[in-house]
Amino acid sequence: AVSALVRTTQRICLAYFASGFNTGAVDHEADGSTNSGIFQINSRKWCKNLNPNVPNLCQMYCSDLLNPNLKDTVICAMKITQDPQGLGSWEAWRHHCQGKDLSDWVDGCEL
Secondary structure, three states: OOOHHHHHHHHHHHHHHHHOOOOOOEEEOOOOOEEEOOOOEEOOOOOEOOOOOOOOOOOOEHHHHHOOOOHHHHHHHHHHHOOOOHHHHOHHHHHHOOOOOOHHHHOOOOO
């Protein structure tokens, strides 16, 4: 089992490289989908945007992911990590965090 500390450091690294910790970040993809919020969650599968035919697996509007209160965003991100790809669903994770020593992200924190 992955410890809470490891999960926390993984999310911190992902949030930094996905959005620079910007809860209001929105990135528009060439296919018309968007990546929204601190974790840059994509509208093709996870949230409802303008396209009514998306699965919306997080059961929320993409604009809800822009809320500085991260509760719903974290719940959605946790659903994504339960997907077979897990954190590998995020390109930012694969390129910057996966397989790296992430302990510096929480050095000095009381966790």
